Amino acid sequence: IQGQTYITKEQIRQWYQDTNDELPIYQRSQLLQTKLLKKVAGLEKDEAKKDWVKEEVEEQLQQAFANDPHQEYSEENERRMRKKLRQQIVRKKFRSLTRGVKQFQFINQPKQYLHFLQSVLATVQKHTDISAETWQESMLSIKQDLRQRRLKQEDAVLFFLLIKQLYPIHVEEKARFIFIDEMQDFPPAQVAMLRQLYPKAGITLCGDLNQKVYDNESIVGSLDDLFPQDSVKRYQLKTSYRSTKEITDFANQFLTGDDQVELTARGGDLPTVVTAASTAASYTLLEDKISDAVNNQQWRTAIICKTAADCQKLYQQLAPSSQDNVQLIISEEDFMxxxxxxxxxxxxxxxxxxxxxxxxxxxxxxxxxxxxxxxTMATRAMHQLTVIADHQLPILDKANPTTYQAIAQ
Incomplete structure (x- = not known):
């Protein structure tokens, strides 16, 4: 506190080693915490006897009577006020130390995690082909992240499990049911963390496995590993009522046979693939499409790009008149x-x-x-789908030409 050390790390280490080594680590940490809190209480008592505290008490006591002239004066009242002020002054000085002990800040969590990773290398190598060099490179990256108070998702579960063994962690477990939408975009580490935080809750996972737009490890192939002790019920819904038969036929060609969506009875126009002679010509074509869409107020139109950067580039290239009629949405916080x-x-x-x-x-x-x-981009359309390109798209090589109308401009 203010540059003064009251309890050294050597003392803390010795007090921990003095605890019963047959107890679980988190219980030994609790015993150490109790020891430290008693030590802090003793420090407060010693500090209360110092002259600076007495001077501060006198100053605040006089200020209290000055602020309230009608306050009843008696020796008993003054003695009670002195004791209260003395406790407040000393506790204020040691507040950060007391808070740190109560929050188990005497345990260096990042160092404990790095030590854990170093100690399990031999075990990991028995089950994987990872090299020591690769492991050390990964640890160096983790160390740099921890210095910046960052933690990757894949480390969060192990970090949390380790800390739970080091000292008690209270988590509000009132949640009985957890519902996760867009499950195809959730990595296993996130769901594993939820299982640790809410072990008694039932979990329902919903999603469209064909709409996996993030290139990350998916939870889909890890369900049995994540819920080994639980009964997992799977329901596969394969009929889509969003798009027309023609749009669904076209989009299904980009899926594997097992994942294809069953068709609905609703029919419509074939999807249109327009290949412009140049990039400039494709912008002109899009401007015309935007003008038509603005005039058709009954329809809601989405221009979908692969990435947010593509969206920004497209919007910046549009004519001001088109920009006035188009909303650029690149954040989940934007409203349509x-x-x-x-x-x-x-x-x-x-x-x-x-x-x-x-x-x-x-x-x-x-x-x-x-x-x-x-x-995913194609199946957002309910009634009409247009693909605009400035060159022949290789992704369409596998598509049946009868499932779309090709136009060259």
């Missing part, structure tokens, strides 16, 4: 206020629009994950 909007694919999933324009200039769809992203 207009009938024509520009969305990145990750924000459009789960939404539906009368008309969708898939904007592909400057975007590539080469990775396996891009098949699902393109599927």
């Amino acid at each position: 206020k207009r009938n024509v909007m520009i969305f990145p694919a990750f924000l459009a999933k789960g939404l539906e629009f009368d008309q969708v324009i898939v904007w592909t200039p400057n975007a590539t769809f080469d990775a396996p994950q891009d098949q699902l992203i393109f599927y």
Whole structure:
């Protein structure tokens, strides 16, 4: 406190070692905490006898009587006020120390986690082919993150489990049911953390496995590992009532056979794929589409790009008249206020629009994950789907030409 050390780390280490080593670590930490709180209480008593405290008490006592001239004066009242002021002054000085002990801040959590990772390397190598060099590189990255008070999701579960063994952690467990939507975008680490925080709660996971737009490890393949002791019930709903038969036929070609969506009876126009002669020509075509959409107030139109950066670039290239009629949405905090909007694919999933324009200039769809992203973009359309490109899209090579109308301009 203010540069003065009252309890050294050597003393704390010795007091911990003096506890019964047959007890669990978290119980030994509690015993150490009790010892430290008693020590702090003793320090407060010693501090209360010092002259600076007495002087502070006298000053505050005089101020109290000056502020309240009608206050009854008696030796008993003055003695009681002196004791109260003395306790307040001393406790204020040691407040941060007391709070730190109550919060187990005498345990260096980052160092404990790094020590844990170092100690389990041999065990990990028995079950994986990870090298010591790779492990050390990972630890160096984790160490840098911890210095900046950051923790990756994959480390959070292990970190939390370790800390639970070091000292008691109280978590409000009133939640009986946990519902997770868009489960395909949740990594296993996040759900594992929820299982640790709420071990008694039932968990319902909902999502469309075909709309996985993030390139991260998905919970989908880890359900049995995450819930080994629990009964897991699976319900697969394969019929979509959002899009027309023609749009569903077109989009299904970007899925595997097992994941394809069953068709609905509602029919409509074939999706249109327009390949412009140049990027400039594709912008002109889009401007015309925006003008038509503005005039059709009954329909809600989404222009969907692959990424948020693509959305921003597109919006900046639009003519001012089009910008006035289009809303750019690149954050979950943005509200849909207009009938024509520009969305990145990750924000459009789960939404539906009368008309969708898939904007592909400057975007590539080469990775396996891009098949699902393109599927997600296409299936946001309920009635009409248009794909605008400035070159032949390789992703369409596998599509049956009879499932869409190709137009070259």
